[in-house]
Amino acid sequence: MRSEVEPELLLHADQELGHALLVVNRIIQLGGTPVIKPSEWTKLARCSYEEPSDPYIKAILEQNLKGERCAIQRYQELADFTNGKDHSTYQMAVQILNEELEHENDIEDWLTDLARMKTDLQKLQ
Ligand SMILES: [Fe+2]
Numbered sequence: 034m035r036s037e038v039e040p041e042l043l044l045h046a047d048q049e050l051g052h053a054l055l056v057v058n059r060i061i062q063l064g065g066t067p068v069i070k071p072s073e074w075t076k077l078a079r080c081s082y083e084e085p086s087d088p089y090i091k092a093i094l095e096q097n098l099k100g101e102r103c104a105i106q107r108y109q110e111l112a113d114f115t116n117g118k119d120h121s122t123y124q125m126a127v128q129i130l131n132e133e134l135e136h137e138n139d140i141e142d143w144l145t146d147l148a149r150m151k152t153d154l155q156k157l158q
């Protein structure tokens with residue numbers, strides 16, 4: 034499945050970078066200072082980072098799914114918190130949230146396909 038998953042995960046990665054830019058720009062617009070020290074990111078983030086040390090596709094997808102679901106929770110919280118109070122931040126949170134939900138959906142579909150392929154192969158044995 035690598036040929037299918039790899040380009041799509043690269044696209045997800047580009048979109049994640051886009052999310053970071055949207056958030057950073059909004060923080061600056063609001064007069065805040067974004068955290069620019071990478072070592073602080075892992076300390077402050079409420080989603081953990083797991084390095085993809087296991088190259089097996091199922092392990093990568095499961096790790097990724099965990100990350101997407103955590104991001105969904107955070108952007109949902111941001112949307113709830115800003116709803117009716119800060120329209121621009123709310124719109125941004127909803128826009129990002131929708132992309133994270135698409136990411137989650139893509140990964141869930143691959144994991145379903147993988148499980149199905151495994152069952153089919155077992156039937157052949
Ligand atoms: Fe993201």
Ligand SMILES: [Fe+2]
Binds near residue numbers: 045101104132133136
């Ligand atoms: Fe994502």
